[in-house]
Amino acid sequence: MYKVSIFNDGVETVIHSPYINGHKLESGVIKKEINKIDSFSIGFYINNPAYGKLKPFKTLIKVFNTKTNRYEFEGRVLAPSETMDDTGLYDASYECEGELGYLHDSQQRHLEYRGTPKDLFITLLDYHNDQVEDYKKFYPGQFEVTTSTDNLYVYLSAEKTTFEEIEDKILTRVGGELRIRKENGKRYLDVLERIGEDKQTEIRIAKNLKSISQNVDPTEIITRLTPLGERIESEDEEATDASQARLTIESVNNGIPYIDRPDLIDEFGIIGGHVTWDDITLPSRLLSSAKKWMEEQKVVLYQYELTAVDLSLIGLDIDSFDVGNSYPVINPIMGIDDRLRIVGKSIDINNPHDDSLKIGDKFKTLDEYQLDANKSAEKVIDLESTVTRQSKRVVELSKASQQAQQEIERLQQVIADADVENLDQVLQQINNQLSGLYNNVGAIGQEITNLQESVSALNDFKTAQEQINFNQNTFN
Secondary structure, three states, X not given: OEEEEEEEOOEEEEEXXXXXXXXXXXXXXXXXXXXXXXXXXXXXXXXXXXXXXOOOOOOEEEEEEOOOOEXXXXXXXXXXXXXXXXXXXXXXXXXXXXXXXXXXXXXXXXXXXXXXXXXXXXXXXXXXXXXXXXXXXXXXXEEOOOOOOOOEEEEEOOOOEHHHHHHHHHHHOOOOEEEEEEEOOEEEEEEEOOOOOEOOOOEEEOOOEEEEEEEEEOOOOOOEEEEEOOEEOOOOOOOOOOOOEEOOOHHHXXXXXXEEOHHHHHHHOOOEEEEEOOOOOOHHHHHHHHHHHHHHOOOEEEEEEEEEEOHHHHOOOOOOOOOOOEEEEEEHHHOEEEEEEEEEEEEEOOOOOEEEEEEEEEEEOHHHHHHHHHHHHHHHHHHXXXXXXXXXXXXXXXXXXXXXXXXXXXXXXXXXXXXXHHHHHHHHHHHHHHHHHHHHHHHHHHHHHHHHHHHHHHHHHHHXXXXXXXXXXXXX
16 A cells, blocks of 8 residues: 655665565554654665665655555655664664755744745745755745734744744744645645645544543643733843843733733632733733633643544545544543544554544633533433442342242242143143243343443443543642
8 A cells, every 4th residue: 555665866766565575664654743744764674675775864765655646755764773683683763754854954044024924934935945955945835824914023043944943933923834735846835724624534433443542731721811012122222131021011901911811710720821922012902912812712722642443445434534634533431522633643554544643732611621521520420320220220130030049949849749640730830930930031131231231331430430530630
């Protein structure tokens, strides 16, 4: 399914074939994540064509998916690691990085920039392209994000690479997600509001979901916000303070530099924090922006790690799992029934059907957080009722067993006292006793089935209780 090729001075060497009789890598794992540089870890033995041909930073490497007819990874070889054990078995492994890594090969310059985010992006890529080889160049593509004023005032640094400046000045301050796109032999870099699509293929327990874990992070909550605006130039020409003051809201907020959100304070206490708007120059506008930010704030971050079987490989699902796409994820035991987005993915080229997916940054509002807690409490109450009912069933099962034993003993006595002359009457009595025994045994069988269902319910109860304990320990 995967073809892995390396390129030295344009010469291709296949080191992993999609065909049975072709060369194979011992291991190969691709990792992708939104706004991160892709990685590809490979391992091989001495008989692989890759042996002796991998040059750090110079050898290019590509992974082609023969089923989808697209490249899953394109980049270059980095650091090697080679070992040989006491039997003489040679094993080599290499780390490779995706094409976004080329943006680390150029340094930016010291520059005071005033203008639109899009023009800054173009400026950064143009300066990058002036410094690197043709195969490392990126051309400005689609640009969909901006600030409220479509303006930035920032300083670029000669101490940072192009990737670091794009990450800091564009992705962090303005937003957006990076996408590499190739057309007519040119590599374009897009900055989109969001990559990926909303898919309908479900990730569901007992279908394609193999395992799932949930992490809860409430540490980003801000219940008392100090908003900051543009930098204020010092009137003292001889001032040497490297830390410049910023615009605050004190003049329009009764002399107080922060705003509170009472409902969050009631739930979590006072947790201070700040947000900076470099492009805001008026205190009144800074206050309104801060109030809007506080109202829209998501307070709890849920992130999931899961392993799912990609059934599209055998035609049982329409969609494969791609970074950026969202999918319905359903796991009743953990109370998950939501559309979640894949922000990271791990692909094992030797086991392509098992995708390890990182479902990312599902934020919860305060109301959603409290609703989840209430649902968990209700689930515990329901399961406690189930436990009580099952305890009664166990008692009834014990009584049924005792009654069946008594029927058997009576039947044995009838047979022992059997009178040949009254055989017909005795046989009729035996049949009556067997019929009663059959009914009791049937009742026992039903009770056993019910008991098995109870065990399953108790397991659900245990899982829910552990999750509630975890949440309580996290938020207390």
